[in-house]
Amino acid sequence: MTVMNVNLATSLSKEYDSIDVGSLSKGGVAQALENATSSTISGEINCSGYNALLVQVYNITGSWEIQIQGSLSSGSYYTPLLGSKSSLLAESIMYLFKGIPDYVKLEAINQTVGAVSVKVQPLNV
Numbered sequence: 001m002t003v004m005n006v007n008l009a010t011s012l013s014k015e016y017d018s019i020d021v022g023s024l025s026k027g028g029v030a031q032a033l034e035n036a037t038s039s040t041i042s043g044e045i046n047c048s049g050y051n052a053l054l055v056q057v058y059n060i061t062g063s064w065e066i067q068i069q070g071s072l073s074s075g076s077y078y079t080p081l082l083g084s085k086s087s088l089l090a091e092s093i094m095y096l097f098k099g100i101p102d103y104v105k106l107e108a109i110n111q112t113v114g115a116v117s118v119k120v121q122p123l124n125v
Helices: none
Strands: 031-034 052-061 064-071 093-098 103-110 114-121
Touching: 031 103, 052 064, 064 114, 103 114
Parallel strands: none
Antiparallel strands: 031 114, 052 093, 052 114, 064 103
16 A cells, blocks of 8 residues: 655645545535625635535525625635525525635625525535
């Protein structure tokens, strides 16, 4: 058996790593926003090693849009991901966004008075 050092800055591969990354298809659930009452941006969410993001929008009152922003490195400049902006939401919804960078933030854009909560889970699809 050949043992190779694992560099987490590069793609994980079950072919070379001692950890079976093939069985690690989902990351942990993170509370991105909780009861936001005005337009806001979440903190940084580390999605390294994953290629998709499951977004759960719930506890909605009023009307909201959710936009995923991404960055290739931690603490760097964030830009909106093309095609990631939701339509106007007035009820709970869950959606899957594929092709995410290593770091994301969620922006909640308040269209009418209300509140919203958002949870996310990175995963591989």
